[in-house]
Amino acid sequence: MHGSQRILVVDDEPANVRLLTALLRSWGLTEIESTTDPTEAPELFRSFRPDLLLLDLMMPRLDGFAILGIIGPENRGPVRVPVLVLTADVTPEAKRRALDEGASDFVTKPFDVDEVRLRVRNLLETRRLQVELAAEKQKLEQRVRARTMDLEHSRMELLHRLAMASEYHDEHSLGHARRVGATASAIGAVLGLDESELREIRLAGPLHDVGKVAVPSELLTKPGRLTPLEMETVKTHTTVGSRLLRGSGQPLLDTAEVIAHTHHERWDGRGYPQRLARDEIPLAGRLVAIADAFDVMTHDSPYRAAVDVGAAVEEIERERGRAYDPDAVDAFTTLDHHRLVTAEAV
Secondary structure, three states: OOOOOEEEEEOOOHHHHHHHHHHHHHOOOOEEEEEOOHHHHHHHHHHHOOOEEEEEOOOOOOOHHHHHHHHHHHOOOOOOOOEEEEEOOOOHHHHHHHHHHOOOEEEEOOOOHHHHHHHHHHHHHHHHHHHHHHHHHHHHHHHHHHHHHHHHHHHHHHHHHHHHHHOOOOHHHOOHHHHHHHHHHHHHHHHOOOHHHHHHHHHHHHHOOHHHHHOOHHHHOOOOOOOHHHHHHHHOHHHHHHHHHOOOOOHHHHHHHHHHHHOOOOOOOOOOOOOOOHHHOOHHHHHHHHHHHHHHHOOOEOOEOOOOHHHHHHHHHHOEOOOEOHHHHHHHHOOOHHHHHHOOOO
C-alpha cells in the first residue's frame, strides 16, 4: 500500500470512522477523508477523487445502495474506483444488489482487522496497477497518434509532389493541380457530399493530370493547335495516370485513379478515353472535369490566353448537359468564382 493513495470512508457511526481511520493510518495510508453524513458522500467522491471507497450500506437518509447508484455513472471506464462495502447484512440479496450497483468487495460487520487490511491492500494494488496500465496505454496511444500524423504528413507530401510532377513541363500551370482539387471539392460541398468525400476529392483531384509525366514536353508547351496525332498522344495521359495510380489499396489513391481516368469524359458520351456518359462517369471525375476546364480557361497557357472569369463561367454553363453534369454545373454557378481563380488551395 502506498501512502499517497487516497481513501474515502463513509459510515454513519463515528466510532467506526475513527477505528477505520486509525487502522488505515497504521498501515501507512495518510490521504484519508471521511464523513458520517452519507449525503456528503457523492460530493466528497467527486472532489476528493479517492483510490478506494469504504462504504457502509445501512445508513439513514441515504444508504450505501443509493450512494452507489449516484456515483455509478461517474465511476465507469477502464479504471474504476474500487468500493469496499462494510455491512452487517450478509444476505445473498444484499450482496447481489451491491455488486450490481458497483461494489467491488465486502467486509462483514463486526469486521476482522486482518481481513480489512488484506482486502484494502488487494483493492489498492489492483487500482495502482490499473492506473499504471492506463497511463502506459495513453502514452502508447500518443506515440501511435504522433507516428500516424508523421505518416499522414509524408503521404500528403508525396501526393503534393506527384501533382507537381504533372506541372513540371509548363510553368504556366503552376498551382493548377491544387486549384482544381479545391474547386472540385467546393462543387461537391454544394452538392451535399460529406466531409470524408470532400477531403478525398480535394486531395486526390490534384493528381488528375499525373499521367502527363509520360507525354513529351514539347507537346505540352507547344503554342497553337496540336495535330490530330499529337492530340491523341496527349489524351494518353488519362490512361497513363490511371495505370500509375491503380492497385495501391489506398482509398485516396483509388479516388485519384478514378479521377485521372475519367476527368475528360463528357456527359454526352463524346469524351475520352472510354466514352462514358452521364452517371457512368464517377462523380469525382465529373466534378474535376468542370474544375479543370474552368481553371485552364482562366489562366494563361502556351496555346491560349486566359479569358475573364465571367466568360469562363458562361462557357461552363453553355456546356451544361453536354460536356458537364447539369447538377454539378448548377452547383458550380453558386460559387465565388473570382476566389477560385486566385486562391492557393491547400
